[in-house]
Amino acid sequence: MLTDVQTWLQQPADFAAGAALYAAHGTSSVYRQLFARGETSYSRQLLVRELQALATREADEAPKSPTLEIVVSAPVVPFTAPEPQKSPTPTTSASEESVRKVxxxxxxLRDERSQxxxxxxxxxxxxxxxxQLALRILDIGDEVLAAEERLAYVQQHGQLPPGPVATADVTDAGELRRRLDNLVALRSKVRKRPDRAVELxxxxxxIQLIREKLTAIVRV
Known part of the structure; x- marks a missing residue:
């Protein structure tokens, strides 16, 4: 039937043949009666439209040859759990350690002074x-001042201040006189402290060494 309809649609000159095709294969009784009455411009347009619809519908309903569906499986990628990242171990810089110690x-020292x-x-x-307690408080005061100076030095330079130069290696007259004044004051303090007699x-x-060095500098 599809071939006959398609052949007529290629050369739709014979209205009666087209009407016969619709009468044989069409589904609307109204259209059959309309086409049986004869050809008009309207009925011809309608006949061509309905036969085209029949041909298209049968073409869509015709069984299609099965197609081979190829299924490509995606490659299986093994799952690897990411290694847990170790949190960095906090490190303490040398300057921070020095600040902590000072x-x-x-x-x-302050706790001892309070006690x-x-x-x-x-x-x-x-x-x-x-x-003796009063003298110890004075000594602690000196030690606190020295510790505060060390702390300020560390915070500024990032390290502890260098150790004091041995008196035997000092050549500056001003530094020697400063040390001499400190030692004379310390000697007076220690003489009043029997518990520190071993320091005398x-x-x-x-004191004797500094005086000798100052004498040598003056002679030069």
Whole structure:
């Protein structure tokens, strides 16, 4: 049927043949009656349209040869769990360690000074003991000042200050006189402290050494 309809559509001159094709294969009784009445311009247009619809519908409904569907499987990629990243181990720089040490020294000195101050107010404290406590508080004050200077140096330079130059290696007259003044004041303080009597020989030796070096510088 599809071939007959397509052949007529290629040369739709014979209206009666087209009407017969629709009467044989069409589905609308109204159109059959219309086409049986004869040809008009409207009925011809309608006949061509309906036969084209029949041909198209049968072409769509015709069985199609099966096509081979090729399924390509995606390659299986094994899953590898990412290795857990280790958090970096925090490191402490040398300057931070130096700051920590100096601050610990400062805290210990201040705690000792507070405790020593508290002991001064103890009842029935002997005068000699009270004097020793007072002298110790003075010594702690000097040590606190020195520690604060070290802390400021570390915070500015990132390292501890270099150790003091040995008196035997000092050649500057101004530095020698400064050390001499400090040693003379220290000697006076130590002489009042029986518990520090062992320091006197070294202090006396340093004073003598500085005086000899100053004498040599003056002679030059």
């Amino acid at each position: 601050r610990a020294q400062l805290k210990a 020593t101050h508290a002991q001064l107010t103890a009842p029935r404290l002997a005068r000699k003991d009270r004097l 020989p070294q202090i006396e030796a340093d």
